[in-house]
Amino acid sequence: xxxxxxxxxxxMVRSHRVVRGAVLANGSPSVKGILLLFAALLPALAYGVxxxxxxxxxxxxxxxxxxxxxYRCPKCQNQNLAESDAPLSADLRxxxxxxxxxxxxxxxxxxxxxxxYGDFVLYRPPVQSNTxxxxxxxxxxxxxxxxxxxxxxxxxxxxxxxQSTLSEQDSQTLDKLLKQSRRGEKSE
Amino acid sequence: xxxxxKLYLPLLVFAVLASLxxxxxxxxxxxxxSALIGRPVPVFTLPALGEEGRIPGNFVVDKxxxxxSEEGRSVEDRPVxxxxxxxxxxxxxxxxxxxxxxxxxxxxxxxxxxxxIAATGVPIIGLxxxxxxxxxxxxxxxxxxxxxxxxxxxxxxxxxxLGVYGAPETYLIxxxxxxxxxxxxxxxxxxxxxxxxPLYRRLLDAPDGD
Numbered sequence: 001x002x003x004x005x006x007x008x009x010x011x012m013v014r015s016h017r018v019v020r021g022a023v024l025a026n027g028s029p030s031v032k033g034i035l036l037l038f039a040a041l042l043p044a045l046a047y048g049v050x051x052x053x054x055x056x057x058x059x060x061x062x063x064x065x066x067x068x069x070x071y072r073c074p075k076c077q078n079q080n081l082a083e084s085d086a087p088l089s090a091d092l093r094x095x096x097x098x099x100x101x102x103x104x105x106x107x108x109x110x111x112x113x114x115x116x117y118g119d120f121v122l123y124r125p126p127v128q129s130n131t132x133x134x135x136x137x138x139x140x141x142x143x144x145x146x147x148x149x150x151x152x153x154x155x156x157x158x159x160x161x162x163q164s165t166l167s168e169q170d171s172q173t174l175d176k177l178l179k180q181s182r183r184g185e186k187s188e
Numbered sequence: 189x190x191x192x193x194k195l196y197l198p199l200l201v202f203a204v205l206a207s208l209x210x211x212x213x214x215x216x217x218x219x220x221x222s223a224l225i226g227r228p229v230p231v232f233t234l235p236a237l238g239e240e241g242r243i244p245g246n247f248v249v250d251k252x253x254x255x256x257s258e259e260g261r262s263v264e265d266r267p268v269x270x271x272x273x274x275x276x277x278x279x280x281x282x283x284x285x286x287x288x289x290x291x292x293x294x295x296x297x298x299x300x301x302x303x304x305i306a307a308t309g310v311p312i313i314g315l316x317x318x319x320x321x322x323x324x325x326x327x328x329x330x331x332x333x334x335x336x337x338x339x340x341x342x343x344x345x346x347x348x349x350l351g352v353y354g355a356p357e358t359y360l361i362x363x364x365x366x367x368x369x370x371x372x373x374x375x376x377x378x379x380x381x382x383x384x385x386p387l388y389r390r391l392l393d394a395p396d397g398d
Contacts (some may be wrong), residue, residue, distance in 0.1 A: 017337075074220060074351075074353035075353050075354055077218060087318070087344075088352075088353055088354075089347060091343075091344050091347075092348070094347060111294070114222060114223065115348060116223055116224070116348060116350070116351040117220065117223055117351050118220060118222070118223035118351070119222060120220055
């Protein structure tokens, strides 16, 4: 499964030259250069394994493509089965194709994968007692952040309109002292 | 008091986070817990590697292996040329199932430790994963054979059923053929002493039908 490699190498070579172009002579990066660099590196994301898909019907092919995109490769762990080159991944893809041909439902194939590799193999783990924290944490943290922001804003607003805690006399004394110290600083 | 709390709160949070991360340093993020713990060894019918390279005198004479997947401890103990193995070979003994292959470099590193473990009388059953018989035979002949049986899984189907994701892997299987533990990676004497052997001894002492 080599096809993606030459693309990656070319991208790297191109991006090296682009990096040098992205930085101006005085060392500061140019916006256009950075955008160009970004665009040059995009092809590296379009990485997929090329395999002869021998499924008997278009519907099965579609289901197949959907399925291999949603399982994590147990060996590579940061690629799904569609992207991963590993022999294990090839085996699993073959197994999924066989199961599809035999008429297995998507749920059955899900169950097959989870039975052998655990919930980790799904990119969307089931919502159950040990994954509540995983699913709720982003929303909960955002909620906490929003709360903190609201409380801080309220405090600020209150602070600006707040009456001074000093009495009238004391606050005049304070002003005098501040003026004196400023004058003292200026003369130094 | 609240002021002091506010002063020390960041330190407290840091301490908690630091201890959590320190604990995490010792763990391997790539390691997957086996989904088969507590479940029986998957049903299989696969060829055996054959009897060459066997260390004579080290193991009990081969048990009779039923061809169908019947449970049961074998009563007879006569030598039989086994050509096909099923999950019944696990019944009646506490054993290790070691997934290995000649193309796997770590398996070569692990091999001497397996020989030592086998020499102490622990039954080790090999799963020759996606390998070639000729290579496997030479390997066992040259480096020694710690295995009681060797299952030939040329297509990797049993590997899929077990949830194998990288050789070497070693499973600990109890008397009833239930998988109790999986270790991913080389089994050296430290791993054996700290992770596998205590559980092995416990399973040996456990009464039947546990």
